[in-house]
Amino acid sequence: MGRQLNVRSDEAYEIARNVAQITGKPVAEVVLDALREHGAKFRDAAQLTATQKANIEAIRAAARRAEANMKPGVSVEDVMDEMYDEQGLPR
Structure with missing residues (x-):
């Protein structure tokens, strides 16, 4: 066994x-697959x-500023619901 x-x-x-x-995979394999996929993003x-x-x-800086200005208790889903209709189109 490895580390x-x-x-x-x-x-x-x-x-x-x-x-x-x-998936029917062992938990260890699921975790390893997820780490490989996430690691590929960095490569x-x-x-x-x-x-x-x-x-x-x-873009990340804009997201941080937007997050800092969100009212307490407002979720991302709440914001998205205001921006997009049921078909995912802008309101």
Whole structure:
């Protein structure tokens, strides 16, 4: 057996267990698949141009500002419901 990774999170355990039940894979394989998929995003990001990286950071900064200005108790779903109709089209 290789090295071990312990994640002490009820939410992570429930998600991994549910995905394992749905896919029929062992929990360890589900977690490894998720980590590989997430890790691939970082490898892809390393290939971005400086302009693309700057654009991504500008979008993230705008998201942080928007989050900081959200009223307490307002969820992302609430905001999306105001912006888009039932078919996902802008109001």
